[in-house]
Amino acid sequence: MNTEIDSILKKYKPGRRDELIPLMQEIQDVNGHLSEEAIVKIGNYIGLSTTKIYGLATFYDQFRFIPAGKIRVTVCNGTSCFLNGSKAVINAIRELTGLQPGQTARDGIFSYEIVTCMGGCNNGPVISINDEYYPYVKPEQIPELLNKLKFIIEND
């Protein structure tokens, strides 16, 4: 993990802040999340305090600071999806898993988060599971969907 972060950092100019977001995106793509270690390393490399980097990263929903689950669900809660009933979908997931948005289950299998728009506004509510999109989701479908995925992962 150490060397991965270092090799990504080397692609960027030291002491330059303007490419901080692409840098964080790349690290998250490789590691799955932004660890404390990664944030400290980024800070040292570009000369910015961890407080500022953390503050910036928490502004965007795309960055996460704990590892995501094997089943990673993203629920759209943008205006259009909201009007089409995304709240009911979120509640269904919450009831089923007992997790808050942004949390990962202890067994590391499931995590979910809420984002503001995924660009599928006329197909709402939209959710994505491990970067695969599911349009017109109804809350009743959630348990079946998740159990199916859990079964696949457990027997993988």
Next chain:
Amino acid sequence: MLFTIQVNNKKIKAEKGETILSALNRNGIKIPTLCRMKDFSPTGACRMCVVEVEGRDRLVTACSQPVEEWMKIKTHSPRVITARKTIVELLLSNHPDDCLYCDKKLNCELQRLAEELNIRERRIKARKIKPRLDQSSPAIVRELSKCILCGRCVRVCEEVVTANSLDFIRKGSLTHVGPAMDRDFNFSSCIHCGQCVMMCPTGALHEKHNIAEVQDFLNNTEIVKVIQYSPLVASGIAEELGIRFNRDFDRILNSMLRRIGFDKVFLTGTGTDICIYELAEQLGRNIEKGDVKPLYISACPAWVKFAEQFIPGILTNLSTIKSPQQITGVLIKTLIADQAGIKPEKIFSVSATPCMAMKFEARRDGMMRKGISDVDSVMTVRELARLIRLYGIDVSNIEPEPADEPMAGRSSAASLAEVSGGMAEAVIRTTHFLKYGIEPDKQLMKRLRTGGSFREITVMFEGKEVSVAVIDSLTGLAKLKALVDAGKHYDLIEVMTCPGGCINGAGLPFSFSGSDRKNRVKMIYQADEVDAVNLPCKSPLLNNLYNKFINENKEIADKKIFHTHFEKRNVLL
């Protein structure tokens, strides 16, 4: 270039390039502000200072809009007042409303704005911010439910303190201010200087109170209660209690403290004298040896923590001599205990100071001897004023009394140390005096007193150049680093975290205005001109203390108790 603009149908003069707000203020027109900080670049975040400019559809923020010649401005039109009122109502909509119990109750800017804008009812209701209380720091308490997100603490921490310990976390309704990884203060890079507390318009950031603890001990008859106070405390108390300060107020404070129930009252200034004297001896030895290592003064506890975190490379050059408060504290627990024949654990030692980081310093590793801490409780000036009010002491009807021997006096140099540059000045003057019996050129010394965040002078010692640098607020460290990297050598370096030194310390009253502070600095400099005992080595009291008490006492004669140690800190920077 001056030109005329029209404000509220009156003509006023404005200068090219200035903001609307500065033109208005200069002409005696007051408009409310909230996120604005003097001497900082404007952000226009809170919209409190909006005014109506004819020809513009939207209201403009006076703090950030440059004034232009054609402008016709209305500062208190119905539209503007409604806008301002709505802003405050929105800020209040999720505020906890526990003003009666709030730390800032009589100094709250939000409360004052609500009063000024005549808000009499809760028109907008919103869900209250989830309470979160961070009491982990020994000095600063963070109450997130009271935060109005003006961002003043974030900016002061970045631009003045340069510790970058605070930032906005998350966004929208979940936004809050906090350290890296949303941790609590004790794990953060916060150096406990408290400048954010001075900036906070509400009670979201305030000092950690020790009043209840001190009260408990004051009621305990088996314990000997001892207090020490810094040279600035008297003027702070006078300000907080609304009395005119004069030089005699120290003696009035002594008798007030005795009436509260303190058995002994000492001056931290004596500790400052010892600190200066020890530093001067160390510097003298360095000069004689031709030591090339710089000597960093470690009297400012916030600076010490800053160095431990950000520049651990200099820790070996940081003077190991404790700060004045800790020196006085350790003398109380050794010398005074011996003298009075009481066990050190039966002494409860309080320190009153204008500094907030001292609360942290008293809890540091190395500030303890045989399991007994040097100072038990540290109170800011504001807390001490509360204690005085609590005990109903009538200031007008009180006889001045001297402090207790042997730490009853201080040289004027000790007061000088409360101002940025003063400690270095006192040390170099004492070194010079110890060596030659005269003081160095006064005009040269004065160059350490003013002139930006980085100041330097060179004093000649037997043909050797001794360079002194003064860093006034941590922003000056950048220049020091650049000069040191370029090969410049300094023998003595003083660093003060708060701009201007302890005179801008975070423990002083909120009402202590800029002109009050300037007056106090002037008084300190004047006293230094006229005082006969203007250096620690000239003080008969200090000679007495050294010869009769410290050198005679086997336990402390090696002066090891005056020293502490520093180590690198692992925090998220």
